Amino acid sequence: MTMTTVREIMTAPVVVVQADDGVARIAATLDEHRISAVLVVDGDGGVVGLVSEYDLLVTPAGPTAREVMTTAVVSVTADTDVEDVRHLLVDRRIHRVPVVSGGTLVGIVSRADIVALLITEWVCPVCGESARGEQPPASCPKCHSTGAFAMQEQPPGP
Numbered sequence: 001m002t003m004t005t006v007r008e009i010m011t012a013p014v015v016v017v018q019a020d021d022g023v024a025r026i027a028a029t030l031d032e033h034r035i036s037a038v039l040v041v042d043g044d045g046g047v048v049g050l051v052s053e054y055d056l057l058v059t060p061a062g063p064t065a066r067e068v069m070t071t072a073v074v075s076v077t078a079d080t081d082v083e084d085v086r087h088l089l090v091d092r093r094i095h096r097v098p099v100v101s102g103g104t105l106v107g108i109v110s111r112a113d114i115v116a117l118l119i120t121e122w123v124c125p126v127c128g129e130s131a132r133g134e135q136p137p138a139s140c141p142k143c144h145s146t147g148a149f150a151m152q153e154q155p156p157g158p
């Protein structure tokens with residue numbers, strides 16, 4: 001079975017805030033992007049913390065990200081096996097983990113990104129286009145072939 005790495009499923013670029021950003025700005029960022037937490041980075045793009053909706057509920061009067069953020073943030077690299085990330089999210093009961101390279105934030109992986117891997121992937125017999133879903137598409141979105149899509153047994157390798 002081919003190993004799927006974080007690089008293949010991570011979301012990038014990542015929505016971030018700075019440690020000096022005020023709570024109101026953080027709340028607006030969460031609302032605008034419809035996310036439940038945001039990473040806090042320093043001037044060099046290094047991850048220094050994470051502020052979740054929960055943190056804002058607990059400490060709504062905190063003036064800036066620095067005062068309300070969680071600083072014990074576990075990170076992974078783009079080459080980390082997705083299976084390891086799955087264990088990390090379960091064991092630590094966290095919802096997302098930042099992806100760093102050389103100390104700089106390059107992406108983020110959430111529970112939803114990993115759950116999406118469980119959706120069956122289908123491959124067009126004509127052009128090789130792939131699509132995810134419970135059922136194969138009626139026709140290929142790329143070459144419009146109506147040939148039967150075949151179930152992809154393994155995630156595509158790098």
Ligand SMILES: [Zn+2]
Pocket residue numbers: 124125126127128129140141142143144145
């Ligand atoms: Zn096709």
